[in-house]
Amino acid sequence: MHIAIAGNIGAGKTTLTGLLAKHFGWEPHYEDVESNPYLHSFYEDMQRWSFNLQVYFLASRFRQIVNIHASGKNVVQDRTIYEDAYIFAPNLHSMNLMETRDFENYSALFELVSALIKPPDLLIYLKSSVPNLVKQIQRRGRVYEESIRLDYLKSLNERYEAWISKYKQGKLLIINVDEVNFADNPQELGLVIEKIQAEIHGLF
Numbered sequence: 001m002h003i004a005i006a007g008n009i010g011a012g013k014t015t016l017t018g019l020l021a022k023h024f025g026w027e028p029h030y031e032d033v034e035s036n037p038y039l040h041s042f043y044e045d046m047q048r049w050s051f052n053l054q055v056y057f058l059a060s061r062f063r064q065i066v067n068i069h070a071s072g073k074n075v076v077q078d079r080t081i082y083e084d085a086y087i088f089a090p091n092l093h094s095m096n097l098m099e100t101r102d103f104e105n106y107s108a109l110f111e112l113v114s115a116l117i118k119p120p121d122l123l124i125y126l127k128s129s130v131p132n133l134v135k136q137i138q139r140r141g142r143v144y145e146e147s148i149r150l151d152y153l154k155s156l157n158e159r160y161e162a163w164i165s166k167y168k169q170g171k172l173l174i175i176n177v178d179e180v181n182f183a184d185n186p187q188e189l190g191l192v193i194e195k196i197q198a199e200i201h202g203l204f
Helices: 013-024 039-044 046-071 081-094 100-114 130-140 150-165 186-201
Strands: 002-007 027-029 075-078 122-127 171-176
Touching: 002 013, 002 150, 013 027, 013 075, 013 122, 013 186, 027 046, 039 046, 046 075, 046 081, 046 100, 081 100, 081 150, 122 150, 122 186, 130 150, 171 186
Parallel strands: 002 075, 002 122, 027 075, 122 171
Antiparallel strands: none
């Protein structure tokens, strides 16, 4: 079984991935952040490094999905391959931070890759307001995220909402993290787990 968690920067994907892995005994698959050779450079100069970063993420997530399916294990994944293609890359292109030829090249690559993979059995979307995202980003204190612009987060949020409103690839669970603090409140985490269990039982 493949569970994937989607959401904007700072929404709590990594935290929830860890909590669910611990509770259910699932194998966690995290986003490749620490060993990513482009991330720091990207936040310093988005226009120069946007295409490189997106291609790196595409390859990394494709490899991750191949490994998930080959493992035969129950897996919870931090961020999906779809978010880069439907949110991050188009957003960079519309902000003139990725050239049209690079965006078209990336999109063609994604089209090839996506034809070879299955969507997750359950997609969990962490819905958040921009002020809440900013608070969480500041709280975790990643140096390379200090330069993230508000208009960038706002634009990403709008694209997330548009994507989720049309998501039909599989089962979907939306959690509003402005209202549910699963990171610090065990009771609220329990409510999230109950909702996930209800969705999972519908998969069988």
